[in-house]
Amino acid sequence: MRPTAPLILAATLAATAGLTSCGGGSGSDPDTVKVVYNRSTDNKIRFKDNHLAEVKKQFEKANPGKKVKLVPIQAQDNDYATKVQQMMRSPKTAPDLVYEDTFRINSDIKAGYLRPLDDYLAKWKTWDQFVDTAKAAAKAEDGKTYGVPDGTDTRGLWFNKKIFAKAGLPADWSPKNWDDILKAARTIKQKVPGVTPLNTYTGKAPGETSVMQSFEMLLYGTGEAGGNPLYDPGAKKWVTGGKGFQDALSFLRTVYSEKLGPDISDALDPNVGTTVFSEWLPEGKLAIALDGSWLGQNWLKTGGKPWPEWSKTLGQAPMPTQNGQAPGKVSMSGGWTWAITAKSKNPDLAWKFIQQLQTKDNAVTWDIVDAQIAVRKDVAQDPKYTSSMPGITFFTGLVKYTHYRPTTPVYPQVSTAIGEAMEAATTGDASPEKAAKSYDDQLTSIADGATVAASGQG
Amino acid sequence: MATVTKVAAAPTETPARPGPRRGRPLRWLPLAPATVMLLLFLGGPIAYCVYIAFTNMQLTGASSTDFVGLDNFQRAFGDDDFRNAVVLTLVFTLLSSLVGQNTLGLALAALMQRASRPVRTLTGAIVIAAWVVPEIVAGFLLYAFFRREGTLNALLDWLGLPSQNWLYTLPILAVSFANVWRGTAFSMLVYSAALSEIPKEITEAAEVDGAGGLSRFWHITLPMIRRSIGTNLMLNTLQTLSVFGLIWAMTRGGPGNRSQTLPVFMYDQAFNKSLIGYGTAVALLLLLVGALFSVVYLRLMREEV
Numbered sequence: 069m070r071p072t073a074p075l076i077l078a079a080t081l082a083a084t085a086g087l088t089s090c091g092g093g094s095g096s097d098p099d100t101v102k103v104v105y106n107r108s109t110d111n112k113i114r115f116k117d118n119h120l121a122e123v124k125k126q127f128e129k130a131n132p133g134k135k136v137k138l139v140p141i142q143a144q145d146n147d148y149a150t151k152v153q154q155m156m157r158s159p160k161t162a163p164d165l166v167y168e169d170t171f172r173i174n175s176d177i178k179a180g181y182l183r184p185l186d187d188y189l190a191k192w193k194t195w196d197q198f199v200d201t202a203k204a205a206a207k208a209e210d211g212k213t214y215g216v217p218d219g220t221d222t223r224g225l226w227f228n229k230k231i232f233a234k235a236g237l238p239a240d241w242s243p244k245n246w247d248d249i250l251k252a253a254r255t256i257k258q259k260v261p262g263v264t265p266l267n268t269y270t271g272k273a274p275g276e277t278s279v280m281q282s283f284e285m286l287l288y289g290t291g292e293a294g295g296n297p298l299y300d301p302g303a304k305k306w307v308t309g310g311k312g313f314q315d316a317l318s319f320l321r322t323v324y325s326e327k328l329g330p331d332i333s334d335a336l337d338p339n340v341g342t343t344v345f346s347e348w349l350p351e352g353k354l355a356i357a358l359d360g361s362w363l364g365q366n367w368l369k370t371g372g373k374p375w376p377e378w379s380k381t382l383g384q385a386p387m388p389t390q391n392g393q394a395p396g397k398v399s400m401s402g403g404w405t406w407a408i409t410a411k412s413k414n415p416d417l418a419w420k421f422i423q424q425l426q427t428k429d430n431a432v433t434w435d436i437v438d439a440q441i442a443v444r445k446d447v448a449q450d451p452k453y454t455s456s457m458p459g460i461t462f463f464t465g466l467v468k469y470t471h472y473r474p475t476t477p478v479y480p481q482v483s484t485a486i487g488e489a490m491e492a493a494t495t496g497d498a499s500p501e502k503a504a505k506s507y508d509d510q511l512t513s514i515a516d517g518a519t520v521a522a523s524g525q526g
Numbered sequence: 527m528a529t530v531t532k533v534a535a536a537p538t539e540t541p542a543r544p545g546p547r548r549g550r551p552l553r554w555l556p557l558a559p560a561t562v563m564l565l566l567f568l569g570g571p572i573a574y575c576v577y578i579a580f581t582n583m584q585l586t587g588a589s590s591t592d593f594v595g596l597d598n599f600q601r602a603f604g605d606d607d608f609r610n611a612v613v614l615t616l617v618f619t620l621l622s623s624l625v626g627q628n629t630l631g632l633a634l635a636a637l638m639q640r641a642s643r644p645v646r647t648l649t650g651a652i653v654i655a656a657w658v659v660p661e662i663v664a665g666f667l668l669y670a671f672f673r674r675e676g677t678l679n680a681l682l683d684w685l686g687l688p689s690q691n692w693l694y695t696l697p698i699l700a701v702s703f704a705n706v707w708r709g710t711a712f713s714m715l716v717y718s719a720a721l722s723e724i725p726k727e728i729t730e731a732a733e734v735d736g737a738g739g740l741s742r743f744w745h746i747t748l749p750m751i752r753r754s755i756g757t758n759l760m761l762n763t764l765q766t767l768s769v770f771g772l773i774w775a776m777t778r779g780g781p782g783n784r785s786q787t788l789p790v791f792m793y794d795q796a797f798n799k800s801l802i803g804y805g806t807a808v809a810l811l812l813l814l815v816g817a818l819f820s821v822v823y824l825r826l827m828r829e830e831v
Binding site: 146149150153154157172175176178179180181271272273331332333334336338477478480481484491492495497 | 584585586587588589673674691693694778780781782784797798799800
């Protein structure tokens with residue numbers, strides 16, 4: 069009887085091993101590039117999908133026998149990143165090409181998920197067309213480049229001229245400091261009831277949207293710590309929450325406690341970003357929005373919420389620094405890159421697909437349909453690009469004043485900690501001082517003690 | 527504990543050796559594939575989880591994983607957010623499982639015993655419908671019910687009562703209610719079965735002796751279904767401890783962390799902050815809480831028998 073048990077055991081193991089290897093095998097077809105990207109959570113918005121489908125068609129035509137498998141992941145940014153990181157962990161599930169937010173790229177490099185592209189880039193003429201800041205965006209601490217950026221973005225204030233007229237505010241509004249913004253918001257609250265005066269994203273739920281687009285737009289405008297209020301690149305240390313940090317939180321607290329912003333439950337809704345451009349702005353329910361250069365894409369004929377009159381209704385103003393100190397304006401930039409995973413079995417084919425994505429025509433089309441600010445000189449000069457959308461010159465002009473987030477591996481964790489501080493301060497669960505203090509505690513543990521105090525105005 | 531069971535088991539094993547021993551491997555044979563599968567797909571991941579809980583594994587930001595001993599557990603006990611999550615988990619379990627699902631389920635079962643057939647069928651259908659709905663769908667339904675422009679506020683408005691932003695002011699109460707709404711059907715079914723097992727003669731005898739409805743329920747019905755109560759409480763509690771989708775869909779643990787129970791906290795640490803090791807340690811602690819509850823209930827049931 070004895071030999072039977074091991075026999076069954078062996079048979080079962082063989083069967084399960086067969087099953088699992090079967091499941092994994094399907095992902096590693098040498099003739100297929102598996103491309104993972106984030107699909108908009110708004111089901112009406114499919115221009116990214118359409119563009120990629122078009123490039124896939126070109127690629128398959130140009131490379132007979134090769135296939136592209138597009139794997140859309142429909143999720144919030146945070147959830148998208150989590151999902152992709154889980155996929156990249158294992159060779160069985162790792163895609164060949166992933167669309168990565170620049171602020172996560174260093175973290176994923178440190179985790180060993182991505183492959184350096186320097187060998188490919190050295191032989192690629194088009195790389196010379198990319199501006200230096202963009203090239204730096206995907207360069208890791210080890211000096212190697214891990215992604216090809218396909219555009220960037222800037223941020224500023226969008227305002228509704230019709231509501232401004234009703235409130236007696238100028239159509240060429242250009243606030244000089246934070247107080248000017250609050251003053252305008254208070255006037256609107258008083259004179260145009262039923263309208264939300266000002267939206268600044270806040271809290272954990274919208275994720276990086278609230279941290280970068282709202283908090284860091286404020287923080288970098290305080291000029292604290294010599295213009296590096298989060299991370300000191302010289303000392304390689306994180307900066308603890310100083311006065312500027314608290315001032316930025318206080319600004320948010322003011323907006324929400326005076327009810328100048330949307331109802332707090334709407335502000336903490338994870339989908340608030342979609343609501344802003346698809347409902348509040350087009351329906352005239354929101355007067356001022358601190359938001360990104362890409363909003364216009366949604367209102368094009370091909371966008372998710374066509375709104376032809378938007379260029380007449382909306383004006384743009386640069387975000388001012390806290391007290392109007394030099395250089396007077398502030399913006400934050402991000403952008404996404406195409407990166408090849410470390411566990412990819414078809415890196416060469418994946419690189420070929422990147423090249424296909426970056427033919428001049430495709431690059432121009434992409435920056436236009438995704439309302440990206442161009443990172444390639446030849447694209448930025450293309451008349452099709454410069455005339456693609458009202459406001460594009462305004463936002464391209466902000467590139468001079470823009471800041472990039474610290475590109476260190478722990479930034480995503482720091483970002484989460486900032487989101488928590490924002491949420492605590494906005495809801496009134498903690499005072500700005502207390503929220504900044506608890507941020508400091510978290511930062512110390514995240515950065516393993518490598519922190520430095522903010523040294524006042526720089 | 528372990529030595530005690532070994533000692534207790536030994537005497538029964540030894541004398542039995544000559545006879546049935548020879549047949550034993552044969553009896554185990556049909557179970558072998560299942561056992562292997564269980565070890566592979568249940569035991570394996572659990573062992574792996576236990577291992578991860580003692581490491582500093584991260585989803586991103588670090589390539590190496592080191593053994594860190596009890597660091598994660600120490601960190602948990604020193605973490606205000608963890609303690610907050612433990613308290614909220616207990617509140618959530620107490621409110622929605624012990625008080626809500628259990629009592630309401632028993633009440634419904636008792637009432638349905640006397641109801642007419644159509645009423646019984648209708649009530650049963652409604653309650654069970656809530657149970658069959660997938661957790662995430664139930665989460666969105668109740669989100670729509672509680673949100674600012676939701677059904678509940680519309681009802682309150684209609685009644686002339688002040689409306690509330692429930693998910694913001696009382697998030698833990700709102701998610702507890704949602705869990706009661708979803709889970710009561712199970713208790714009701716368990717108690718319906720238990721109540722129908724009580725012999726009519728005993729109830730009738732008590733009635734003849736002059737016991738009123740309430741006293742009959744207290745002295746006859748409850749003692750007779752005590753075992754079912756124990757089983758039901760245990761299953762309810764374990765299920766409630768692990769509720770995630772419902773809370774995630776309704777509040778994501780917010781605002782702040784006012785509805786962040788342990789499963790939500792665990793997810794947040796493991797996947798939003800990428801701290802897989804720490805998140806897994808929290809999961810193990812959650813397992814411990816569940817085990818503690820189970821031991822208490824098993825004790826209660828044993829005393830009764």
